[in-house]
Amino acid sequence: MSNFQSKFDPEIWRVVSQIKSGRVMSYGEVARAAGFPRHARMVSKAMSRAEMSLPWFRVVRSNRSLAFKKGTEAYKQQRKLLSNEGVLIKKGKVIPLASDSDIQIDELLWR
DNA sequence: CCCTTGACTATCT
């Protein structure tokens, strides 16, 4: 059973469900990929309504910080879930992955 | 209708 309340939910959830482990997307990117440009805020709403089985934690801000206030339970949980799949947070920002291209090998080794 | 509220973002200091 789906509990969506907005016409945006189904497409947004579909896009998020396809984010691969170890990767992240921004709210705006998800919105665009779902076909709803300028609806980043709808993505956050959709996440709050999503089932826990959805990899909601792979969605972060466009500047690679987490959307929750630091120190909050949600923040800690998201950070842990990401950490579980090798995505770490440094200085409040998600560390870019090798698959995100143009990252230097020495930078990868240094982290 | 008008106003407020956001798990947002791009841009400027």
Place this chain on the structure above:
DNA sequence: GAGATAGCCAAGG
């Protein structure tokens, strides 16, 4: 690079 600002837009009161 952190903070302020303005733009964004659906929901709900």
